[in-house]
Amino acid sequence: MTIDSGIQPWLFQVEPYEGESLSHFLGRFRRPNHLTPSGLGQLAGIGAVVARWERFHWNPPPSRQELEALAKVVRVSVEQLIAMLPPPGVGMQCSPIRLCSACYGETPCHRMEWQYKHIWKCNRHSLKLLAKCPVCSALFKAPAQWQDGMCRRCLTPFGQMQQQ
């Protein structure tokens, strides 16, 4: 079976936020297009890697070829996709998922830099990054699933979580 991985004019386009992580962007693209991670992987012709990428499991890291195929389907440039990944040489932590509530209040997106190994504070707000909900201690889901922008357990909005 061959699936055309060229232009898909019927798909909704989603504009990336500056600094957005790939996981968060892929979730925002999939939802209005009613695509599962494997459905998106199939459309792009890149197989089952999308679910792993959404959990930041990047071993091996996305190849240029895979990113080019994905870029055609989500209709952003390969450079925009690469900007959603950590820069070369920057270590990453795929868990726990971290959050600056003040950033999220300004722009509702998970920023890639929050998962960098050496980053513990938001360098815009000088706030310690949250690694769990400060109200109920629930861990944050993979950013691809941040549909509602709130804690999955106590429903506190991400943008209103207290930070010290």
Ligand SMILES: [Zn+2]
């Ligand atoms: Zn911040």
Ligand SMILES: [Zn+2]
């Ligand atoms: Zn909570």
